[in-house]
Amino acid sequence: MNRHVPPDPHMAPVQSAGPAGALLPGRREMYRAFARRDSAYEGVFYAGVKTTGIFCRPTCRARKPRAENVEFFASASEALHGGYRPCRLCRPMDPVPVPPPVVARLLRAVEANPGARLTDKDLAAMGIDPSTARRRFCAYCGLTFQAYQRARRMGLALHEVRAGRPVIEAQLDGGYSSNSGFRDAFLRIFGKPPRGARSDDCLIARRIDTPLGGMLALADRAGLRMLEFMDRQGLENEIDRLRSRLHCAVVPGTNATLEAVETQLRRYFAGEQLGFDLALAPVGSPFQLAVWGALRRIPAGATRSYAWIAAEVGRPGAQRAVGRANGSNVMSIVIPCHRVIGADGSLSGYGGGVWRKQRLLDHERAFSRTTPGKSP
Numbered sequence: 001m002n003r004h005v006p007p008d009p010h011m012a013p014v015q016s017a018g019p020a021g022a023l024l025p026g027r028r029e030m031y032r033a034f035a036r037r038d039s040a041y042e043g044v045f046y047a048g049v050k051t052t053g054i055f056c057r058p059t060c061r062a063r064k065p066r067a068e069n070v071e072f073f074a075s076a077s078e079a080l081h082g083g084y085r086p087c088r089l090c091r092p093m094d095p096v097p098v099p100p101p102v103v104a105r106l107l108r109a110v111e112a113n114p115g116a117r118l119t120d121k122d123l124a125a126m127g128i129d130p131s132t133a134r135r136r137f138c139a140y141c142g143l144t145f146q147a148y149q150r151a152r153r154m155g156l157a158l159h160e161v162r163a164g165r166p167v168i169e170a171q172l173d174g175g176y177s178s179n180s181g182f183r184d185a186f187l188r189i190f191g192k193p194p195r196g197a198r199s200d201d202c203l204i205a206r207r208i209d210t211p212l213g214g215m216l217a218l219a220d221r222a223g224l225r226m227l228e229f230m231d232r233q234g235l236e237n238e239i240d241r242l243r244s245r246l247h248c249a250v251v252p253g254t255n256a257t258l259e260a261v262e263t264q265l266r267r268y269f270a271g272e273q274l275g276f277d278l279a280l281a282p283v284g285s286p287f288q289l290a291v292w293g294a295l296r297r298i299p300a301g302a303t304r305s306y307a308w309i310a311a312e313v314g315r316p317g318a319q320r321a322v323g324r325a326n327g328s329n330v331m332s333i334v335i336p337c338h339r340v341i342g343a344d345g346s347l348s349g350y351g352g353g354v355w356r357k358q359r360l361l362d363h364e365r366a367f368s369r370t371t372p373g374k375s376p
């Protein structure tokens with residue numbers, strides 16, 4: 001894996017789920033997590049130490065063995081079956097330890113009103129020092145408090161969308177108990193559907209699960225308007241912008257475009273078909289649309305530089321503007337902004353996280369039939 005890719009707390013649980021049984025993250029990733037005692041991997045893997053015959057949690061405070069002396073297991077049971085006995089320090093057979101009191105309080109506060117957003121001011125009002133709380137939360141949960149809240153809101157808002165089951169206005173208005181949080185979360189993120197709006201007049205939202213995490217897809221009759229990873233920072237603002245540009249509400253549901261997106265994403269991740277044949281209806285300025293069009297001409301398995309895109313849209317030298325247009329793409333994967341890399345070959349940034357960019361590029365290189373292109 002690329003050295004620039006940060007350890008990836010989101011990837012591990014996603015990979016370990018899945019119908020094929022417990023898949024583990026890559027060996028190097030696990031060893032790095034084990035060496036750093038990364039709590040994000042707690043429960044994701046267990047490490048057997050060949051030299052001692054003991055198996056540990058990722059977070060064990062015992063001295064870490066060399067990489068070649070470690071064997072990884074998806075469960076404590078598998079480690080036992082592998083001939084290892086549980087470590088007395090980290091007690092891998094015990095249930096995961098209870099969270100520190102301040103973390104428990106934060107978790108309870110979120111659950112009291114999961115659609116809301118707890119700010120530093122709110123925490124201070126609860127007598128909690130925000131910076132300490134944030135640090136503790138991150139250390140225990142493996143993601144920031146902000147990211148946790150965002151994930152909880154988005155997950156709640158889209159809970160009913162998961163199965164493609166439409167939730168209509170009537171249900172929004174009365175079908176949920178006020179403390180379920182669904183209604184708050186949904187209205188907060190997607191706004192209130194206009195009275196009597198038919199679902200085919202609106203932007204329809206559907207959650208699509210992928211091996212790289214849950215995605216949110218928005219489409220109307222014109223075509224796909226947005227496809228983004230649900231944990232992307234700023235996603236709520238992007239939805240807001242789209243809603244006001246299109247003057248419409250968002251309702252959960254599905255339509256032909258969204259069905260096609262889901263089918264084609266499944267084939268993409270299975271390596272069966274890396275290209276997409278979808279009705280796309282991106283919302284942007286003429287320059288943004290030109291850049292996004294150029295992105296779609298980069299073949300899967302290849303990468304291009306910002307300078308290449310600039311020349312392609314007839315604005316040689318406009319790398320910065322191209323970079324901004326690239327970053328404002330909200331149709332991940334299908335408009336492949338992940339195929340643009342720095343002139344020096346570095347990955348540069350990615351809205352969905354640089355680790356995802358790396359995974360997408362690795363995946364496309366592995367499965368593209370064409371000769372991988374070179375960055376000019």
Ligand SMILES: [Zn+2]
Pocket residue numbers: 055056057060061062087088089090091
């Ligand atoms: Zn241990």
